[in-house]
Amino acid sequence: xxxxxxxxxxxxxxxxxxxxxxxxxxxxxxxxxxxxxxxxxxxxxxxxxxxxxxxxxxxxxxxxxxxxxxxxxxxxxxxxxxxxxxxxxxxxxxxxxxxxxxxxxxxxxxxxxxxxxxxxxxxxxxxxxxxxxxxxxxxxxxxxxxxxxxxxxxxxxxxxxxxxxxxxxxxxxxxxxxxxxxxxxxxxxxxxxxxxxxxxxxxxxxxxxxxxxxxxxxxxxxxxxxxxxxxxxxxxxxxxxxxxxxxxxxxxxxxxxxxxxxxxxxxxxxxxxxxxxxxxxxxxxxxx
Amino acid sequence: xxxxxxxxxxxxxxxxxxxxxxxxxxxxxxxxxxxxxxxxxxxxxxxxxxxxxxxxxxxxxxxxxxxxxxxxxxxxxxxxxxxxxxxxxxxxxxxxxxxxxxxxxxxxxxxxxxxxxxxxxxxxxxxxxxxxxxxxxxxxxxxxxxxxxxxxxxxxxxxxxxxxxxxxxxxxxxxxxxxxxxxxxxxxxxxxxxxxxxxxxxxxxxxxxxxxxxxxxxxxxxxxxxxxxxxxxxxxxxxxxxxxxxxxxxxxxxxxxxxxxxxxxxxxxxxxxxxxxxxxxxxxxxxxxxxxxxxxxxxxxxxxxxxxxxxxxxxxxxxxxxxxxxxxxxxxxxxxxxxxxxxxxxxxxxxxxxxxxxxxxxxxxxxxxxxxxxxxxxxxxxxxxxxxxxxxxxxxxxxxxxxxx
Numbered sequence: 001x002x003x004x005x006x007x008x009x010x011x012x013x014x015x016x017x018x019x020x021x022x023x024x025x026x027x028x029x030x031x032x033x034x035x036x037x038x039x040x041x042x043x044x045x046x047x048x049x050x051x052x053x054x055x056x057x058x059x060x061x062x063x064x065x066x067x068x069x070x071x072x073x074x075x076x077x078x079x080x081x082x083x084x085x086x087x088x089x090x091x092x093x094x095x096x097x098x099x100x101x102x103x104x105x106x107x108x109x110x111x112x113x114x115x116x117x118x119x120x121x122x123x124x125x126x127x128x129x130x131x132x133x134x135x136x137x138x139x140x141x142x143x144x145x146x147x148x149x150x151x152x153x154x155x156x157x158x159x160x161x162x163x164x165x166x167x168x169x170x171x172x173x174x175x176x177x178x179x180x181x182x183x184x185x186x187x188x189x190x191x192x193x194x195x196x197x198x199x200x201x202x203x204x205x206x207x208x209x210x211x212x213x214x215x216x217x218x219x220x221x222x223x224x225x226x227x228x229x230x231x232x233x234x235x236x237x238x239x240x241x242x243x244x245x246x247x248x249x250x251x252x253x254x255x256x257x258x259x260x261x262x263x264x265x266x267x268x269x270x271x272x273x274x275x276x277x278x279x280x281x282x283x284x285x286x287x288x
Numbered sequence: 289x290x291x292x293x294x295x296x297x298x299x300x301x302x303x304x305x306x307x308x309x310x311x312x313x314x315x316x317x318x319x320x321x322x323x324x325x326x327x328x329x330x331x332x333x334x335x336x337x338x339x340x341x342x343x344x345x346x347x348x349x350x351x352x353x354x355x356x357x358x359x360x361x362x363x364x365x366x367x368x369x370x371x372x373x374x375x376x377x378x379x380x381x382x383x384x385x386x387x388x389x390x391x392x393x394x395x396x397x398x399x400x401x402x403x404x405x406x407x408x409x410x411x412x413x414x415x416x417x418x419x420x421x422x423x424x425x426x427x428x429x430x431x432x433x434x435x436x437x438x439x440x441x442x443x444x445x446x447x448x449x450x451x452x453x454x455x456x457x458x459x460x461x462x463x464x465x466x467x468x469x470x471x472x473x474x475x476x477x478x479x480x481x482x483x484x485x486x487x488x489x490x491x492x493x494x495x496x497x498x499x500x501x502x503x504x505x506x507x508x509x510x511x512x513x514x515x516x517x518x519x520x521x522x523x524x525x526x527x528x529x530x531x532x533x534x535x536x537x538x539x540x541x542x543x544x545x546x547x548x549x550x551x552x553x554x555x556x557x558x559x560x561x562x563x564x565x566x567x568x569x570x571x572x573x574x575x576x577x578x579x580x581x582x583x584x585x586x587x588x589x590x591x592x593x594x595x596x597x598x599x600x601x602x603x604x605x606x607x608x609x610x611x612x613x614x615x616x617x618x619x620x621x622x623x624x625x626x627x628x629x630x631x632x633x634x635x636x637x638x639x640x641x642x643x644x645x646x647x648x649x650x651x652x653x654x655x656x657x658x659x660x661x662x663x664x665x666x667x668x669x670x671x672x673x674x675x676x677x678x679x680x681x682x683x684x685x686x687x688x689x690x691x692x693x
Contacts, residue, residue: 108567108572110635111560119564120575122557134556136501143503157503 018084019234021046022067022184023217029062029076035285037073038239044184044215049206051218051226051247054236055259060219063236064186067217068100069093081183099177100186105169109162113154114142116161126154147176149208153201168200171205184215191225218228223255235259322541323413323680326628326644330678333648341472346351347531353647353654354529358538359384359601361646363436363621365545366593367640369586371625372566374634375431379420379438380621384598387413387611390601392608393449395463395658402462413595414588416442421587426581431587439618455586455609458602465540467604470534480522480536487518503547538600542643545593549639562586566634592660598619616667623670628678648673 014210020043029037037059045051052060052144065071067078070088078085080096087093091282107116117137124131142157151171154164170190177185189207191199210215220226226233227247233244235258243258245251309359337344363380370377394400414439424434430679450456458464471479498505529535553559561582564572575578580594601617602608624645630637649670656666 104570106568106571108564108571108635110567111563115560115563119571120577121561122560124557130556130558131553132551133557133560136497138504139503140501 005088012145016211017043019078020044021081023094024063025074026076027066027073029066029071030060030072036239037066040076040239040241042234042238044217046183046215047128047210047213048231049210049218049229051220051230051233052236053220053223053226053233053255053259054242054265057238058236058242058259059239060236061188062239064100064188064217064219066188067184070100090260094180096182097183098186099180099182099184100189101170101173101177101188103189103192107169107173107240110160113146113157113164113172114162115138116172117142117145117179117186119176123177138143145178146171149178149205151175151201153206155165165198166194167201170194170198170202174202174205174209178209182214184217185209186217186219187259188219189221190218191220191222199225222244223252227252294616304417311436321585325680326648327679328642329627329673330644330648330651333651333655333673336649337658341655341658344630344658345584347528348628349654349658351425351529351532351536354536354539355604356654357646358536358542359597359604360621360624360650361542361597361643362545363594363597363617364624364642364646365513365549365639366590366597367621368630368637368639369549369553369562369631370431370590371622371630372562372634372637373586374569374620374632375424375583375586376565376632377420377431377435377590377594379416379435379442380590380594380597381613381618382442383413383416383594383613384438384601385608385611386416386442386593386598386610388598388602388612389449389456390448391463392458392602394589395460397508402460405460409599410592410595413591413593414597417588417591418584420591443614446613450608450610451542455607457607458604463599463603463673464606465537465603466600466690467536467538468530470535471537471540473530473534474505475528476530476535477523479540480526484515484519485523487649491515526609538604541600542552545596546639546643551590553639558582558585560625563635568635574629594621620649620670621646621676627674629677629681633639648677 021043022034022040022042024040024113026041028035040059040063040206042050042052042063045088046204052063054060062071066073068089069087069092072088077088080098085092085096087096087098107112108119114135123134123137123141125134139157146154146157149171151168152173153168161169164172174190175188188205190202194202203225205220206216210231218226218230227249230247233245233247233251233255235244235255237258238261245255245258318439336344343349363384367377367380387409390412391405394408395402397404420431420434420438421428424431490566493516495511496506498681522538551564561572561577563662564575564577565579565582569579572582598613602612605612625641626632626645627648628641630641630645652670652673653666656669
């Protein structure tokens with residue numbers, strides 16, 4: 001699998017050997033009589049991008065919430081960095097080094113980029129109640145971080161976030177998730193509602209997270225994005241594992257088949273009848 | 289949607305062209321320099337009244353104006369804090385009345401010293417703020433409702449505290465001094481000089497720090513312009529009021545409070561959290577900001593400022609009566625910051641708006657008094673200016689909103 005080839009240029013964050021950073025086994029989650037997740041397994045290695053795909057209601061968000069602590073699992077085990085852990089709240093998840101960027105980004109439009117990056121973790125000149133904020137340090141670190149991530153389209157880090165484009169806002173939200181020094185970053189539909197150029201920006205940023213040695217879980221409806229940036233694709237279908245595929249172009253039909261539940265052969269037949277790009281574009285429309 | 293980055297790029301490209309002055313003018317037109325615009329409005333009002341009555345821009349009248357706005361302006365400081373959260377506090381007038389009644393009764397009827405009586409008044413304000421903030425955050429009741437209930441209840445409490453007498457005349461000189469003491473002429477100059485020197489030093493330090501860190505500097509011209517403007521305002525103001533009785537203590541208190549709260553809002557973690565909660569409270573909550581605590585503290589500060597404003601008003605009137613804190617005080621103390629560009633939806637505004645808004649409203653009222661207009665006309669004109677200022681704001685900031693993605 002591709003994770004074996006993953007190189008960590010920073011050499012700091014990858015665990016030794018090929019043990020997964022995060023391992024979910026037999027995850028169960030029920031809402032009343034509805035079994036939202038049934039015996040789901042997922043592994044994430046350092047320095048790889050795992051795409052989590054599936055139709056609406058397949059359980060992607062529910063699974064993510066069991067990792068981020070927003071909706072703890074009812075059963076199953078979570079292993080992080082080789083240790084069995086329990087994730088009961090967002091605080092637990094944060095403490096382990098798991099950061100999540102949700103679709104609504106949770107940015108304050110009236111604050112500038114630096115202020116948003118440091119929201120809730122402001123740096124102060126002295127550690128006293130009324131100490132002034134250390135704006136110079138925060139601005140310096142913000143510029144360093146954004147340069148490292150090669151977020152270059154910002155005219156100034158003192159621009160109000162409300163004035164930024166969708167891709168820039170997504171970049172700011174992702175950069176902010178890195179300030180807590182996480183090992184795993186969960187991105188929930190980072191390219192939804194973005195134009196072509198902005199999608200490319202965000203996908204490039206995802207690759208840089210991987211290059212930093214982070215494990216990235218990418219949720220997306222957009223298969224062309226997934227194939228462009230992911231190493232491995234995990235399909236969820238009706239709350240169960242629907243298969244796992246390397247993200248190579250020859251797997252496209254198999255992934256589509258796994259998502260829709262149609263057998264690969266009949267998917268191929270359908271694809272033969274209709275030119276392949278339109279299959280993908282039909283799927284793309286789903287995200288709207 | 290995909291056109292958005294081009295728009296932003298275009299805007300930035302446009303923003304970086306031209307001289308600093310033409311850039312400033314453009315930003316003024318775009319509504320990004322709210323306080324500069326209210327200064328233009330204020331200048332217009334002053335020119336109109338000066339043409340109508342040459343007594344308007346005299347030392348005596350302008351000194352009276354500062355005394356007239358001290359109480360409203362102080363209450364407005366707290367109102368700005370609440371507006372920044374996107375909330376409203378309708379009880380500030382009633383709280384100012386109750387706090388001044390408590391202070392007066394303790395001082396006059398119970399023989400408390402002026403300072404302990406005033407502290408007790410402020411404590412009443414703080415306690416009310418904590419109560420209203422806690423009720424609203426814990427029970428998730430809109431602050432509009434909580435403070436509306438407060439408006440009624442504290443008015444009742446004021447009547448109760450004042451008892452049968454109805455009016456209490458303040459005799460303690462220390463309380464009366466707040467509105468009747470003027471700085472000696474030389475002291476006024478000295479204070480202005482110290483403040484200007486402090487501003488220059490702080491700007492130099494700020495620039496040196498950013499330079500050392502290799503960060504982008506604001507153009508030297510804009511720093512110089514800002515400092516010159518501040519110096520002109522300070523020395524000019526001292527020059528004018530020294531033509532009469534000198535700098536009123538009440539004005540020093542108001543400007544001092546505005547400066548302190550401005551620093552609190554823009555330089556500290558707490559201030560940043562206030563803007564964050566006002567901008568997007570869900571984002572603030574997820575970033576780990578204690579949203580309920582921030583809200584409660586803001587309501588406490590607002591009620592404390594209201595109490596202080598009430599004490600200033602009592603000092604000027606030299607008495608507290610049943611209508612103290614009533615009438616149009618609440619409405620004017622909210623209208624002021626709104627005229628000066630504070631957003632009712634939270635997250636945008638400056639505490640300087642409290643001072644500038646109070647100046648605009650005070651000038652209208654003062655000027656119309658000079659021209660012997662009836663209060664019927666006064667109210668209608670103030671209402672029209674409020675609507676006009678907000679309409680101007682909406683028209684210019686519309687351009688800003690449509691740029692958002």
